[in-house]
Amino acid sequence: MPEAPSPRTRVRRHPERGVYDRAAVYAILDEALYCHVAFARRGHPFVLPTLHARVGDRLYLHGAPASAMLGTLAGGAEACVAATLVDGLVLARSAYHHSLNYRSAVVFGHARDVAERAEKLAALEALTDHVLPGRWRDLRPPTEAEVRSTRVLRLDLEEVSAKVRAGPPGDVPEDPDLEVWAGVVPVRQAFGLPEPAPDMAPRPLPPYLARLLEGRRA
Amino acid sequence: MPEAPSPRTRVRRHPERGVYDRAAVYAILDEALYCHVAFARRGHPFVLPTLHARVGDRLYLHGAPASAMLGTLAGGAEACVAATLVDGLVLARSAYHHSLNYRSAVVFGHARDVAERAEKLAALEALTDHVLPGRWRDLRPPTEAEVRSTRVLRLDLEEVSAKVRAGPPGDVPEDPDLEVWAGVVPVRQAFGLPEPAPDMAPRPLPPYLARLLEGRRA
Numbered sequence: 001m002p003e004a005p006s007p008r009t010r011v012r013r014h015p016e017r018g019v020y021d022r023a024a025v026y027a028i029l030d031e032a033l034y035c036h037v038a039f040a041r042r043g044h045p046f047v048l049p050t051l052h053a054r055v056g057d058r059l060y061l062h063g064a065p066a067s068a069m070l071g072t073l074a075g076g077a078e079a080c081v082a083a084t085l086v087d088g089l090v091l092a093r094s095a096y097h098h099s100l101n102y103r104s105a106v107v108f109g110h111a112r113d114v115a116e117r118a119e120k121l122a123a124l125e126a127l128t129d130h131v132l133p134g135r136w137r138d139l140r141p142p143t144e145a146e147v148r149s150t151r152v153l154r155l156d157l158e159e160v161s162a163k164v165r166a167g168p169p170g171d172v173p174e175d176p177d178l179e180v181w182a183g184v185v186p187v188r189q190a191f192g193l194p195e196p197a198p199d200m201a202p203r204p205l206p207p208y209l210a211r212l213l214e215g216r217r218a
Numbered sequence: 219m220p221e222a223p224s225p226r227t228r229v230r231r232h233p234e235r236g237v238y239d240r241a242a243v244y245a246i247l248d249e250a251l252y253c254h255v256a257f258a259r260r261g262h263p264f265v266l267p268t269l270h271a272r273v274g275d276r277l278y279l280h281g282a283p284a285s286a287m288l289g290t291l292a293g294g295a296e297a298c299v300a301a302t303l304v305d306g307l308v309l310a311r312s313a314y315h316h317s318l319n320y321r322s323a324v325v326f327g328h329a330r331d332v333a334e335r336a337e338k339l340a341a342l343e344a345l346t347d348h349v350l351p352g353r354w355r356d357l358r359p360p361t362e363a364e365v366r367s368t369r370v371l372r373l374d375l376e377e378v379s380a381k382v383r384a385g386p387p388g389d390v391p392e393d394p395d396l397e398v399w400a401g402v403v404p405v406r407q408a409f410g411l412p413e414p415a416p417d418m419a420p421r422p423l424p425p426y427l428a429r430l431l432e433g434r435r436a
Contacts (some may be wrong), residue, residue: 008262013282033405034318036300038256038265044226045295047256047265049302049322064231077263082254084267089409091427095346095357096364100252104267128313138398139313146314168415176417180356181424186410187251191307197386197400206399209309 009106009161019162028105028162029054032083033131033189037061037069039077046072052081053126059107059155060114060123070151073111079155081107089185092169093178099169101184105162111153123152134208227324227379237380246323246380247272250301251349251407255279255287257295264290270299271341271348277325277373278332278341288369291329297373299325307403310387311396317387319402323380329371341370352426 002020004010011018019025029035029052038047048069053060059081063070073079088101114120124147128136142150169182176182191212194205205213220238222228229236237243247253247270256265266287271278277299281288291297306319332338342365346354360368387400394400409430412423423431 008264013285033304034302036254036256036265036302038254038263038298040258040261040263043258044326045256045258045263045298046226047254047298047300048324049300049320051318067231080256080263080265082265082267084252084254086251086407088413089349091350091353093357094364095342095354095360096368098346098349098353100269100349102267106266108262124313128316131307131316131318132309132403135309135316136313139311140393140396140398142313146312150314168413171415171417175358176415178358179421180358181412181421181427182415182418184413184415185350185427185430186413188408188410189304190406190408192404192406194399195306195386195402195404197389197394197402199389199394200400203397203399209399209403212403 004161005159008108009159011161011163017163017165019164022160025105025160025162026054028085028103029059029083032085035081035083038080039069039072041072041077051127051130052083053123053130054157055122055126057157059157060126061111061153061155062123062127062150065149065151067151070153073153074113076110079109079111081155086187087166088187090169091182091185093171093175093180093182097169097171099165101165101167103162103164105160107155107157108159109155109157111155114152114154120147120152123154124150132208132212134206138206222379223377226326227377229379229381235381235383237382240378243323243378243380244272246303246321247277247301250303253299253301256298256300257287257290259290259295269345269349270301271344272375273340273344275375277375278344279329279371279373280341280345280368283367283369285369288371291371292331294328297327297329299373304405305384306405308387309400309403311389311393311398311400315387315389317383319383319385321380321382323378325373325375326377327373327375329373332370332372338365338370341372342368350426350430356424
């Protein structure tokens with residue numbers, strides 16, 4: 001079993017839920033549609049949701065050049081990134097044993113600006129296809145102005161871990177006789193019927209969108 | 219229109235997306251199944267997903283007495299809490315104008331231990347019913363040992379704001395002629411068929427679970 005890459009990535013509460021296998025952590029990062037990025041600025045904590053994409057051992061973030069979050073991170077502030085998937089409501093007999101089934105990845109590191117043009121374009125492609133695989137090649141190439149107007153940051157994936165809970169509720173032995181429904185309600189992200197842009201002439205759905213409606217984003 | 223309660227809660231990127239109406243921010247906190255809590259410890263940022271529940275102008279968090287996050291927050295560390303709902307994938311003609319439709323609430327504040335028994339029990343009820351309204355009254359009351367073994371923190375909701383994007387993609391005028399599907403794919407949280415606990419005798423679903431399967435958590 002892989003070990004935690006650092007003391008702060010080691011899961012202390014419910015250590016049996018700790019996951020340090022890099023491929024398993026990466027799978028959570030890839031499946032999560034978006035992440036939350038935390039950092040400290042002038043001693044105060046901030047956390048914001050944002051898109052991400054992983055390419056190999058690198059995590060990419062992007063936004064407007066004026067983004068305060070990107071500016072703070074590129075300026076040297078440490079980042080803590082969380083990607084969270086909720087898989088189920090765990091309904092035990094007692095309130096105390098209620099829980100969620102989840103897969104939660106956490107990454108620590110420092111992000112830096114991506115200046116090199118080829119890496120920046122590859123990151124933009126990865127960010128687009130992270131949301132909807134196959135989308136990028138359907139689009140016109142970005143203009144120079146668009147590339148310049150997008151700031152891309154890279155965070156090398158070194159200090160990563162995950163925490164996972166799965167399975168039925170963990171009731172105490174004296175509770176299962178209680179007459180209350182107990183079990184797990186699966187939770188998932190679902191996609192609804194696409195709403196065409198008002199200014200688009202009728203067009204068939206591209207195949208990657210049809211796949212999404214069958215519940216497969218990746 | 220209400221104003222931002224502080225400079226750091228004022229939305230700077232896309233200021234038109236800023237929401238400072240307290241009821242609107244509270245609705246996001248209530249709908250989000252869980253939140254992300256960020257704080258700094260010894261200068262390093264941390265962010266973790268956790269359950270929350272709102273009662274009036276108070277946000278409650280809970281966990282094990284040994285939780286490092288709760289200990290750090292109760293010890294005086296400032297908290298930044300994010301509750302995020304993703305409503306849609308915004309597929310524009312250009313990669314540059316791709317986006318997500320979302321409702322994102324952010325709260326700053328200091329959390330403190332809830333010592334008073336009645337408030338602690340009310341918070342545990344709110345945390346249980348936040349996940350599944352109606353669940354609490356179906357359960358046996360918590361034992362004294364369970365109450366003692368749960369730490370509950372309260373964060374007064376003073377510095378709150380939200381950022382909301384809704385609607386179709388915002389393409390540039392020269393792009394709509396491109397032959398690419400554009401529009402919005404709705405995203406929502408869906409609940410699957412409940413999986414009864416292996417040690418439970420067959421029981422009908424309680425009404426609040428049947429309601430959940432129709433897509434209504436609250």
